[in-house]
Amino acid sequence: MANGAPPPSFPSRKGEGGAEPLLSVKNLRVSFPTHRGRVEVVKGISFSVGKERLGIVGESGSGKSMTGRSILKLIRKPGLVTADRMEFDGIDLLSQSEKQMRSIRGARISMVMQDPKFSLNPVMTVGEQIGEALVTHTRLPRREVNERIWAMLDSVRIDDPKRVAGLYPHEVSGGMGQRVMIAMMLIPEPELLIADEPTSALDVSVQAQVLDIIDDLVTTKGMGLILISHDLGLVSRYCDRILVMNSGVVVEECAAGELENASHPYTRGLLAAMPTINEQRDELPVLDRTQWAGT
Amino acid sequence: MSAIELNNVDISYGDSKVVHGVNLDIAEGESFALVGESGSGKSTILRAIAGLAPDWTGGISVLGRPRTHGIERRVARQVQMVFQDPYGSLHPRKTIDAALSEPLAINGVGNRGERVAAMLMAVGLDQRFRFRFPHQLSGGQRQRVAIARALMLEPKVLLLDEPTSALDVSVQAEILNLLKRLRREQGLTYLLVTHNLPVVSFLCDRLAVMRHGRIVEVADVALLKQGKLVEAYSQELLAATEGIVLVGTPS
Amino acid sequence: MTSTRDWLLEDSPTSLWQANAGRAYRVFMALLRNPLSALGGVIILVLILTAIFAPWIAPFSATGQNLKARLLPPSGVNLMGTDELGRDIFSRVIYGSQITLTIVGLVALISAPLGLLVGAVAGYFGGWTDRLLMGFTDIFLSMPKLILALAFVAALGPGINNAIIAIAITSWPAYARIARAETLTIRNAEFIQAVQLQGANPLRVIVQHILPLCTSSMIVRVTLDMAGVILTAAGLGFIGLGAQPPLPEWGAMISRGRTFILDQWWVATMPGFAIIIVSLGFCFLGDGLRDVLDPKSEGK
Numbered sequence: 001m002a003n004g005a006p007p008p009s010f011p012s013r014k015g016e017g018g019a020e021p022l023l024s025v026k027n028l029r030v031s032f033p034t035h036r037g038r039v040e041v042v043k044g045i046s047f048s049v050g051k052e053r054l055g056i057v058g059e060s061g062s063g064k065s066m067t068g069r070s071i072l073k074l075i076r077k078p079g080l081v082t083a084d085r086m087e088f089d090g091i092d093l094l095s096q097s098e099k100q101m102r103s104i105r106g107a108r109i110s111m112v113m114q115d116p117k118f119s120l121n122p123v124m125t126v127g128e129q130i131g132e133a134l135v136t137h138t139r140l141p142r143r144e145v146n147e148r149i150w151a152m153l154d155s156v157r158i159d160d161p162k163r164v165a166g167l168y169p170h171e172v173s174g175g176m177g178q179r180v181m182i183a184m185m186l187i188p189e190p191e192l193l194i195a196d197e198p199t200s201a202l203d204v205s206v207q208a209q210v211l212d213i214i215d216d217l218v219t220t221k222g223m224g225l226i227l228i229s230h231d232l233g234l235v236s237r238y239c240d241r242i243l244v245m246n247s248g249v250v251v252e253e254c255a256a257g258e259l260e261n262a263s264h265p266y267t268r269g270l271l272a273a274m275p276t277i278n279e280q281r282d283e284l285p286v287l288d289r290t291q292w293a294g295t
Numbered sequence: 296m297s298a299i300e301l302n303n304v305d306i307s308y309g310d311s312k313v314v315h316g317v318n319l320d321i322a323e324g325e326s327f328a329l330v331g332e333s334g335s336g337k338s339t340i341l342r343a344i345a346g347l348a349p350d351w352t353g354g355i356s357v358l359g360r361p362r363t364h365g366i367e368r369r370v371a372r373q374v375q376m377v378f379q380d381p382y383g384s385l386h387p388r389k390t391i392d393a394a395l396s397e398p399l400a401i402n403g404v405g406n407r408g409e410r411v412a413a414m415l416m417a418v419g420l421d422q423r424f425r426f427r428f429p430h431q432l433s434g435g436q437r438q439r440v441a442i443a444r445a446l447m448l449e450p451k452v453l454l455l456d457e458p459t460s461a462l463d464v465s466v467q468a469e470i471l472n473l474l475k476r477l478r479r480e481q482g483l484t485y486l487l488v489t490h491n492l493p494v495v496s497f498l499c500d501r502l503a504v505m506r507h508g509r510i511v512e513v514a515d516v517a518l519l520k521q522g523k524l525v526e527a528y529s530q531e532l533l534a535a536t537e538g539i540v541l542v543g544t545p546s
Numbered sequence: 547m548t549s550t551r552d553w554l555l556e557d558s559p560t561s562l563w564q565a566n567a568g569r570a571y572r573v574f575m576a577l578l579r580n581p582l583s584a585l586g587g588v589i590i591l592v593l594i595l596t597a598i599f600a601p602w603i604a605p606f607s608a609t610g611q612n613l614k615a616r617l618l619p620p621s622g623v624n625l626m627g628t629d630e631l632g633r634d635i636f637s638r639v640i641y642g643s644q645i646t647l648t649i650v651g652l653v654a655l656i657s658a659p660l661g662l663l664v665g666a667v668a669g670y671f672g673g674w675t676d677r678l679l680m681g682f683t684d685i686f687l688s689m690p691k692l693i694l695a696l697a698f699v700a701a702l703g704p705g706i707n708n709a710i711i712a713i714a715i716t717s718w719p720a721y722a723r724i725a726r727a728e729t730l731t732i733r734n735a736e737f738i739q740a741v742q743l744q745g746a747n748p749l750r751v752i753v754q755h756i757l758p759l760c761t762s763s764m765i766v767r768v769t770l771d772m773a774g775v776i777l778t779a780a781g782l783g784f785i786g787l788g789a790q791p792p793l794p795e796w797g798a799m800i801s802r803g804r805t806f807i808l809d810q811w812w813v814a815t816m817p818g819f820a821i822i823i824v825s826l827g828f829c830f831l832g833d834g835l836r837d838v839l840d841p842k843s844e845g846k
Contacts, residue, residue, distance in 0.1 A: 059463035273468035284468035371745035384736035423558030
């Protein structure tokens, strides 16, 4: 997969979800108390996701990860999440109890985290963990569960699913671990997948493989995807639509193909600051941070 | 004279050999990159040159003189290293001033106050950072301190171990500019370890592609820029990078 | 007042002295925010002040006997009553604080640096040095503290100085273990490799770069252990191997009071209270320090 196939051109599926978004968020705010009072890390952002691939890009401290976590209500006290509206498929997420959230998490909205090493249980085999994700949300006979596990591992392009299902997390490589995570997150067939920096712990060649798998599954199953990343290039390749965040606000929203025509100075600055393979510039342009009240 | 010369070097960690028969010749004033994926042995080579991976065979010469396996005072004044993680490479209980004075104190160099002030200026840090602790600095500022510390002894060669991979894109640009400027001003030789080909394109003259502890290809950066690396594996790396790097180059 | 505070909390200090003072001030303020640790701090402060000003606070002499006033219950004149030789127990408890503080201070001063050094050297060099030093440490650790202290005092002869030496000798191994564990986690840190690359010799790396990172956990541990040290000292005093009469050592006072415990309860109880309060004070302070000095919370 990593051997230089040209970037596949995906048909834009923007129109499909446009009528009735899967998730719609209005005026989302996340704040944490510090000794200098409450500090907002997400300052009133609004967006909606249909059955499409939405990318959220930003640098560290931009609030992108907090946005992803607040959708699943994973922000622990004393962090505070407020929003005018946070609706998933007609369900008001804000009013859901912790117990109700548990039946949504995993089953209907899944999340893939950055490092598989910390997300996998070290004393359970890969197969058991994937099976666990399945049986907590559905009732199936044991045989069928195993069949589903192998089929899932196969669909994340693991060559010998039966063998890998019996391995423990420390016995698999980083790229394979992340694929196992994806299998685990996708086996209950959620409608929305949130991937928070799913590949930044991986090598470049493996990165492309993992993202291709996510992309393939999301496309064929007709799911929604929120891809959170610091990497503009990656997001522009794998998403339909992009939100650029900077210090808690969305500074730019555009279709992925039009990123080069981005208008906000922050986005333009980020684009220009990236070196390229054929780099001719003697000096890289540097962001003038004073312009956006950043740190 | 070559700044660094590796002659058929094998490096082991414990029982496993991680680098096999590497030959390298880096000229003085050159900026050379070692690229490859994790586990390819590129960082291990850097550590062996610095003296942090003493279990090697073959020959390593620094500025024309063979070095021993451990850490040497002579080498310390000629070769310094910048680490990957700006959060782990500064002592959490020491001020920036203390971190920068330490190499001078160890090597008995006088006039420390002025040297520290001058070096802060050279790496673009304001004097008000001087007595702060590392936790009061951002990642980019810490990396500037780490570079400053490496330059305090006025070395000829700087070993850079993924110096920007833990930083944000915009901060990476600042640090890359700084490294480029320092090299020009002080005539430094760089040996850069990275997996990021665009960074190589910006900062280096030549590169070596590594895989499984062996050097696959040594090439001029001009070839990288034109996408004309010879070996299949180099092309694979290039393709994987290009898939993710923006297709259109911003002007 | 405000200007001093601003100077301490300045984000960009202009000297090393200001930077360190600012850090100490932040630790101090964080300590005060926790009521229990503040209480512990106050108790220890009172102990120190009492020890310093004992001659002025105590209404009577600690050793002056008055056989006509034997075993009087607490009253307005003798706040805590008198003992079997007619000595004022309140005054003896006050003077006893000097002895307690001496024991605690000297034990900390001897055992903590010794443990730190042994642990750090073992952890830094590893290999045979480590095995040798830690084997030696384990021998000490494997024996019950009080029994070991007893053996030392029995060999050296009873008395307060020998009790201090015995307690110090029995408490350093625990510190060596902690220091070694900390050193092992720090040893391969990049900032240690950086100073090694600058050509620093091992002594300098250990003393200037590793020990400062071990000290905060050491301070916490020593503070928490102080309660145990006081109790061990009291225990030695109780069985007559610690401070010798007529020194007003709290443990020895309890020991003499136990004969009358049923009829004259105050003789044994009052010094007992002193021991409990001071031990608690050290525990509270230690717990608070642990929260404040924890390197993981640094920078928040």
